[in-house]
Amino acid sequence: MTDYARGLEGVIANESALSKVDGAIGELSYLGYHIDQLVEKCSYEEVVYLLQNGRLPNRAELTDFEKRIRGDRELPQGVLDFLKSAPKNASPMDILRTGVSMLGLYDKRVKTGAPDIQENAEIALSLIAKTPVLVAAYHRFRQGLELPAVREDLSEAAHFLYLINGEEAGEVAVKTLDVALILHADHGMNASTFSARVTVATLSDMYSAITSAIGTLKGPLHGGANEGVILMLQEIGDLDGVDEYVEGKLTRKEKIMGIGHRIYKVLDPRAPHLRKLAIQLTEELGEPKWIKMSERIAQIMRDRKGLEANVDFYSATVYYSLGIPTDLFTPIFAIARTSGWTAQVLEQLRDNRLYRPLTLYTGPKEMLPVPPIESR
Ligand SMILES: CC(=O)SCCNC(=O)CCNC(=O)[C@H](O)C(C)(C)COP(=O)(O)OP(=O)(O)OC[C@H]1O[C@@H](n2cnc3c(N)ncnc32)[C@H](O)[C@@H]1OP(=O)(O)O
Numbered sequence: 245m246t247d248y249a250r251g252l253e254g255v256i257a258n259e260s261a262l263s264k265v266d267g268a269i270g271e272l273s274y275l276g277y278h279i280d281q282l283v284e285k286c287s288y289e290e291v292v293y294l295l296q297n298g299r300l301p302n303r304a305e306l307t308d309f310e311k312r313i314r315g316d317r318e319l320p321q322g323v324l325d326f327l328k329s330a331p332k333n334a335s336p337m338d339i340l341r342t343g344v345s346m347l348g349l350y351d352k353r354v355k356t357g358a359p360d361i362q363e364n365a366e367i368a369l370s371l372i373a374k375t376p377v378l379v380a381a382y383h384r385f386r387q388g389l390e391l392p393a394v395r396e397d398l399s400e401a402a403h404f405l406y407l408i409n410g411e412e413a414g415e416v417a418v419k420t421l422d423v424a425l426i427l428h429a430d431h432g433m434n435a436s437t438f439s440a441r442v443t444v445a446t447l448s449d450m451y452s453a454i455t456s457a458i459g460t461l462k463g464p465l466h467g468g469a470n471e472g473v474i475l476m477l478q479e480i481g482d483l484d485g486v487d488e489y490v491e492g493k494l495t496r497k498e499k500i501m502g503i504g505h506r507i508y509k510v511l512d513p514r515a516p517h518l519r520k521l522a523i524q525l526t527e528e529l530g531e532p533k534w535i536k537m538s539e540r541i542a543q544i545m546r547d548r549k550g551l552e553a554n555v556d557f558y559s560a561t562v563y564y565s566l567g568i569p570t571d572l573f574t575p576i577f578a579i580a581r582t583s584g585w586t587a588q589v590l591e592q593l594r595d596n597r598l599y600r601p602l603t604l605y606t607g608p609k610e611m612l613p614v615p616p617i618e619s620r
């Protein structure tokens with residue numbers, strides 16, 4: 245019999261040249277470039293180009309690429325109408341999932357039959373351009389505000405902050421979000437990327453694949469954990485409450501959000517970048533208690549369970565310090581990961597094979613006679 249790996253742990257599902265996740269030493273690279281270098285030397289747009297084209301752009305290529313994405317930010321009127329009429333208390337992740345699915349309705353490039361790689365590469369760029377606008381538009385409309393006109397002179401990070409706030413953000417905020425977007429862009433065969441690849445491997449379309457991925461990212465065991473972290477910190481309230489809270493969770497065998505990882509057995513290499521930003525921002529805000537509480541939680545989890553912080557642990561405090569509402573944290577993760585998801589979908593299509601694993605059947609061994617309905 246074939247070995248059964250619960251939750252597909254340790255199973256290699258496909259090949260990919262996009263990101264290398266080394267769980268033993270805590271190292272992450274995109275197409276051979278260490279994330280530490282990418283964060284130091286590149287913008288998010290350069291990283292998107294890297295994932296989409298397999299190499300870093302030169303200056304002229306980057307300018308063209310930025311122009312291409314910035315020129316594709318307008319949402320179809322039908323999608324804007326949906327965003328305006330959607331319930332004001334909906335989860336922005338549900339809005340994003342539905343909005344991305346709707347974008348497919350308005351895109352004539354979507355066809356049935358064998359997907360065209362070049363057309364899908366174009367759709368990928370449209371999705372990268374439009375997902376931030378979708379999230380920001382819903383956020384404005386739910387407050388009864390208008391969406392500012394989309395602009396072509398701002399980077400992805402600057403434009404998103406401009407749209408949600410209705411005014412341009414400062415340099416520090418833009419740089420911080422840019423780094424966060426780079427760090428969330430791609431991550432091997434994580435659950436949402438796997439969903440996207442499974443969907444498109446049936447020769448479905450890019451919008452369906454990204455819709456699947458958004459639904460998968462939403463859960464608190466995956467991208468939803470960043471919202472869970474800030475809700476946990478708010479529930480604890482202050483540093484004095486941390487030990488009792490964590491002990492209570494461990495006793496009840498409940499999870500602490502933002503801690504632990506299927507692949508990283510050491511610290512997630514994205515966490516130190518976000519930790520550094522969280523320390524700087526909370527100090528500037530005069531609210532260091534959030535980071536002090538986080539440090540104590542991380543320490544207890546290290547000592548008691550040998551578990552380390554993952555990417556969601558400090559990103560929560562970073563976004564909170566930027567004044568971003570909690571329910572936009574996971575959508576921001578999705579916005580960044582759209583660059584990775586779409587690159588992974590294209591990679592899947594270039595060398596496609598249907599995913600169809602087995603299940604270990606645990607039902608009745610013998611065939612049962614169907615009794616008449618009156619006697620059941
Ligand atoms: C971007 C991302 O998706 S990163 C992950 C974001 N998710 C979270 O932060 C949610 C909290 N973390 C978790 O639930 C887990 O660590 C996961 C789901 C991320 C990975 O876990 P898995 O590889 O499936 O490990 P699993 O859940 O089986 O846990 C193994 C052991 O560690 C414990 N454990 C793992 N994470 C945690 C945690 N956050 N809090 C408390 N205990 C934990 C489990 O209780 C279990 O302990 P036991 O062996 O004593 O029963």
Ligand SMILES: O=C([O-])CC(=O)C(=O)O
Binds near residue numbers: 432554
């Ligand atoms: O790789 C994973 O399992 C989850 C993760 O950290 C990510 O998607 O960034």
